[in-house]
Amino acid sequence: MSSHASRPPGFLGLPRVFWLLIVGMFVNRVGAFVLPFLSRYLGDEEHFSKGDIALILSAWGLGSVLSALFGGQLADRWGRRPTMIASLCGGAGALAALASVHALPAFAALALLLGAVAELYRPAVAATISDVVGPADRARAFGYLTWSYNLGFAASPLIAGYLAKHAGYVWLFVGDGLTMLAAAGVIALWVPETRPPGAQASGRLVELLTPLRDPRMRPLLLAGFLIGTVMIQFAATLGPMMSADGIDVERYGRIVFVNGVLIVLTQPWVVPRAERLGRARVVPWAAAVFCLGFALHGAVDTPLGHTLALCVWTAGEVVLFPMCNALVADIAPDDMRGRYQGVYWMAWASANVGGPTLGLVVLDHAGTLGWIALVGCCGLLGTLALARATRRGVRRVVDLAR
Numbered sequence: 257m258s259s260h261a262s263r264p265p266g267f268l269g270l271p272r273v274f275w276l277l278i279v280g281m282f283v284n285r286v287g288a289f290v291l292p293f294l295s296r297y298l299g300d301e302e303h304f305s306k307g308d309i310a311l312i313l314s315a316w317g318l319g320s321v322l323s324a325l326f327g328g329q330l331a332d333r334w335g336r337r338p339t340m341i342a343s344l345c346g347g348a349g350a351l352a353a354l355a356s357v358h359a360l361p362a363f364a365a366l367a368l369l370l371g372a373v374a375e376l377y378r379p380a381v382a383a384t385i386s387d388v389v390g391p392a393d394r395a396r397a398f399g400y401l402t403w404s405y406n407l408g409f410a411a412s413p414l415i416a417g418y419l420a421k422h423a424g425y426v427w428l429f430v431g432d433g434l435t436m437l438a439a440a441g442v443i444a445l446w447v448p449e450t451r452p453p454g455a456q457a458s459g460r461l462v463e464l465l466t467p468l469r470d471p472r473m474r475p476l477l478l479a480g481f482l483i484g485t486v487m488i489q490f491a492a493t494l495g496p497m498m499s500a501d502g503i504d505v506e507r508y509g510r511i512v513f514v515n516g517v518l519i520v521l522t523q524p525w526v527v528p529r530a531e532r533l534g535r536a537r538v539v540p541w542a543a544a545v546f547c548l549g550f551a552l553h554g555a556v557d558t559p560l561g562h563t564l565a566l567c568v569w570t571a572g573e574v575v576l577f578p579m580c581n582a583l584v585a586d587i588a589p590d591d592m593r594g595r596y597q598g599v600y601w602m603a604w605a606s607a608n609v610g611g612p613t614l615g616l617v618v619l620d621h622a623g624t625l626g627w628i629a630l631v632g633c634c635g636l637l638g639t640l641a642l643a644r645a646t647r648r649g650v651r652r653v654v655d656l657a658r
Contacts, residue, residue, distance in 0.1 A: 271388050273448060274458035278404045281381065281440035284344065285408030287435025290351060290418035291430035292512060295612075296495045296505055297425045300361075302561055310613035313492055315364040317608025319371020321502020324543035324605045328379035328598015336387070336484050336594070337449045344440035347374025355429035374436070375605065379598035386585040386593045387450035389647055395535065395583050398578035399527035399639065403520060410516030436513050439525050467599040475525055477603040481578075481579070483543055484607030484639030485614070487629050492612035493619050493627065494553060494562075501557045503591040511563050518570045523578075530575045536646035539579050543642050546572025547635020554628035583645070 290297075298304045298312060323343075330339045350370040357363055379399070389397040421426040467473050498508050530538045549569025556562055581597075589595030619627045 268589055270393060270400070273388050273450065274385060274400075276442070277381065277384055278400060278650040280439045280447060281353075281401060281499075282404040282408045284436055284439035285405045285567040286407060286412055286435075287431045287438075288412050289369070289419070289432045289509055290354075291491050293420060293428060293495070293505070293509075295326040296508070297420070297428070299496065299499075300505070301425050302358060302363070303496030304360065304363075305615050310346075312364050312367045313488075313612035316367040317488070317605065317610075318610065319368040319373075320375045320605035320608045321602055322372045323375035324379065324598050326598075327376040327601070328383070328429060328596070330376065331380035331383045331598070332421060332451070332592065334383045334498050335449050335451050336380040336558045337443060337447060340377040340384075340443050340447075341440045341639040343373060343376035343380070344436045344443070346376075348436040350374060351429045351433040351436070355426050357472075371605075371608070378601050379563065379594050382597035382601075384447075384450050385581075385596040386588065386597070387452065391586055395531045395579050395582035396528050398585075399523050401581075402578050403523040404487060406516040406519035406523070408516075410513060410520050412516070413509040417506040420509075420516035421504075421506045428497070446505055447508045451564070451594075466592065467588070467596045470587065470596075472645070473584070473596070475641045476583065476600065478604070479543070479638045479641035479645060480580070480603030481607050482598060482634045482641065483547065483600060484604035485611040485634045486547050486638070487551060487604070488608050488611035489615045489631065493521070493615040496616070497624070498621065499628075500539055500564060501562070503562070507559060511559060514563055515566055515570050518567060519574055523574050526574050528580055531562075531577070533584060535579050538575055539583070539646055540576075540639050540643040542576040542579070543639040544572070544574045544635065545569070547577050547631060548636065551628045551631040551635065552623055554624040554631070580642075581627075617648075 268440065276528075288407060294316075295309055295313065297310045304312070327343070347370065347468070350366060350373055354363070354370060357366060382398075384399060385397050386394065415431070416428050419425075419431065445648060492529045496510070503511070530542075546569045549565055549567070552565035552568055553562060556565055581600075584596055584600045585593065615627065615630065618630045622629075
C-alpha cells in the first residue's frame, strides 16, 4: 500500500505535506529570474554571438539531463527531502558563481554545473507528490504544483524586467539565488521525508534506466523530448525574436507575465474538469494547442501579437503538464517513483541540449518561416506520440487507478 493512504486529508482533500511542498516551490519560482532572461543577458550585456549563446544554453541543457538522470536515483536512494535541499542550495551557489564570470569557457562550464545541480529537485518533488497523493487526485495535485510555479512566475518576469532595466542584470542572479535558499529553508523546516520504505535504488546504470524498458513509458518520453524542443524556445529564441521586433526587456517581461497570470487564474478549475473528460482524450489536444501557440510567435511582430500567441500556448500548457506528470505517476511502481519521474524529466531536459542551438540556427539561417516549420514538425510528432501513449497502455493504467 502506498504511503498516501495513511495520511490525513487536508485542504481540498490533499494532505498538509503536499501544501507545505507547494509553498516551497512557490518561493523558489517567484525568484526564477535568470533563465527567461538568460539569452538576452548573454547578448545585451556579455555581447556573445548567437553561436556562443547556443553553446551556453546547450551546456545548461546537458546539465539538466544529468540532473534528471541522477535526481530520480537520489530521490529513491538518498531520499526526497535531502535531494531537494541539496539541489536548491547548490543551485544558489552556482548562480552566484555564474554572475561573476564573463569568459565563454567559464560561463559554459558554470551553466553546465547550474543545470546539473539546480534541477536535481524536480524528480524528488514529483516523487513526493506521488507518495502522498492517491491516483484519483494526482492530476489535480500536479495541477496545483504547476499553479504554484506560475503564481510565482506571474510576478517574477515583472520584477526581473524592472531589475534588469533599472538596477542591472546582476540582481537577477542575486534574487534567484536568495529565493532558492529560502525554498530550501521551507523544505528543511516543514517538509518531512515521504519515501516509501522499499524504495532503495541500486547505483548501477541499468537501474537508473529501468523505466526505459517499460513500453508504456517510451511514447511519453518521445513526446517529452519533442514538445520539450518546442518549450525550450521560450528561453532560447523568443527573447531574440521579440528584441528584433523592437520589444525592450521591460515590455518582454510584461508579455511573459501574462503566461503566469492566465495559469494562476484558470488552472485550479480547468484541470479537474479536463480530468473528467479523460486524460486519454484531452492530453493530445492540449499538446496540439500548446505547440500551435508557440508557432504563432513566428507569424507576429507586435507586442499584442506575441501576447495573443502566448495566450494560445498557455491554454494548452494549463492541461498538458500536470496530466502528463500524473500519467507517469500512475505507471511507476511505488518503489521506483523517483526514477520514473527522473527519466521522464530527462526526456524533457534532453531537448535543452540541442534545442537552443537548433532554434537559434534555424532562426538565423531560415528566418521565422523556418522557425515555424521547426516548431510545427516537433509539435505534430510530439502530439502523435502522446496520442499513441494514451491509446496503448496508459489509458488502462488510469482506468484501473480510478
